[in-house]
């Protein structure tokens with residue numbers, strides 16, 4: 001753009017200053033204000049930091065794209081019947097204290113998983129479900145993750161063997177969970193935000 005006159009260059013300065021102002025305002029409203037607001041939210045007593053295995057499992061969850069089909073944000077009954085679905089109370093900001101990056105998700109091709117550790121506390125269930133969802137849930141459209149497992153002739157000491165029912169297992173040998181599968185199961189079993197929270201913790205005061 002050619003700006004020959006002084007008057008137009010003054011206008012250009014106005015546009016730049018105006019745009020910077022709008023950007024700063026948006027930055028304050030969307031970044032700084034929520035940060036300041038949530039800084040004072042106390043960490044719920046029932047919320048435990050992730051263990052190392054759970055952290056690794058969480059990274060695997062990100063890596064395998066589980067978030068594209070699963071949310072982690074049970075909603076208020078006024079918005080969705082998530083409590084009737086058995087997905088737990090509406091989540092509050094402090095529930096995500098240790099979550100970076102957060103895995104709220106936007107898609108619900110599968111159920112919400114923020115409290116899956118309560119619904120499914122069994123390691124054997126999670127491992128088999130990851131190996132082959134259809135072995136547990138007829139007609140499930142969740143992908144299978146067989147590459148998280150080894151097929152061995154025989155189990156070695158310390159191996160976690162997955163009891164795969166026919167016809168889903170290999171013809172010969174045993175299915176043994178790799179560390180990634182064990183980590184992922186540890187992460188899923190640890191997902192539990194069902195501890196009670198009061199209005200002071202950032203939960204909606206009028207939540208029913």
Ligand code: HEC
Nearest residue numbers: 064065066069109110111116119133137140141142143188
């Ligand atoms: C293409 C979509 C899709 C992807 C990707 C996906 N899931 Fe699922 N998931 C589903 C569906 C649909 C169900 C419900 C049927 C079932 O239980 O298999 C489900 C169910 C589940 C359940 C049981 C939930 C319950 O309430 O019983 C768990 C746990 C789970 N998925 C974990 C995972 C993990 C971990 C990953 C990533 C490794 C993943 N899912 C990736 C679609 C998906």
